[in-house]
Amino acid sequence: MNTMKSFTTITAVVIGAAAQVANAQGFVSNCTWQTGFMSDNYLGMYCNNNNWAEYSYDWTWLDTNVCLTNYGGKLYPYASGSYWSTCGNCAVRGSNVDFILTCDCLNGQGRFASTTYDLNRVIWNHDGFLGCFNHIGNKTEKGPF
Ligand SMILES: *[C@@H]1O[C@H](CO)[C@@H](O)[C@H](O)[C@H]1NC(C)=O
Ligand SMILES: *[C@@H]1O[C@H](CO)[C@@H](O)[C@H](O)[C@H]1NC(C)=O
Numbered sequence: 001m002n003t004m005k006s007f008t009t010i011t012a013v014v015i016g017a018a019a020q021v022a023n024a025q026g027f028v029s030n031c032t033w034q035t036g037f038m039s040d041n042y043l044g045m046y047c048n049n050n051n052w053a054e055y056s057y058d059w060t061w062l063d064t065n066v067c068l069t070n071y072g073g074k075l076y077p078y079a080s081g082s083y084w085s086t087c088g089n090c091a092v093r094g095s096n097v098d099f100i101l102t103c104d105c106l107n108g109q110g111r112f113a114s115t116t117y118d119l120n121r122v123i124w125n126h127d128g129f130l131g132c133f134n135h136i137g138n139k140t141e142k143g144p145f
Contacts, residue, residue: 029096031130043119079135083103087106
């Protein structure tokens with residue numbers, strides 16, 4: 001089956017990617033994680049700029065599809081992931097130390113089951129832009145609220 005084949009070939013890459021992000025990326029420390037929510041695969045929230053004088057919070061959107069992959073029903077950080085094609089029904093729950101994404105993802109048994117990943121370990125804030133690996137989101141002064 002094609003799907004299983006591609007799962008196998010990316011295993012080594014996933015392990016490499018996981019090592020790269022072993023250090024916490026830590027956006028919860030300088031974003032207002034309380035404002036964060038998922039709109040389909042897009043994560044939005046207010047984050048600090050480097051220049052605090054230039055008013056502290058801007059709204060940023062990041063397509064999380066490029067940050068994670070679904071490997072056999074579990075989410076892993078992956079620089080060209082595309083978990084969204086086999087996951088859905090995602091929600092987030094933040095705190096001062098983590099930002100847990102929960103989704104229903106297709107597993108090896110061909111069923112959708114709930115799985116989680118701490119987005120704080122893969123997503124960063126650089127000058128008010130959320131990003132992961134070398135992917136960067138966008139930023140606007142006007143958030144949804
Ligand atoms: C947010 O925190 C991270 C980790 O401490 C740091 O690398 C980054 O530069 C900070 N960004 C801003 C905009 O303060
Ligand atoms: C930022 O990205 C979101 C999601 O793709 C999009 O809806 C929005 O229009 C973009 N905003 C700007 C300022 O580019």
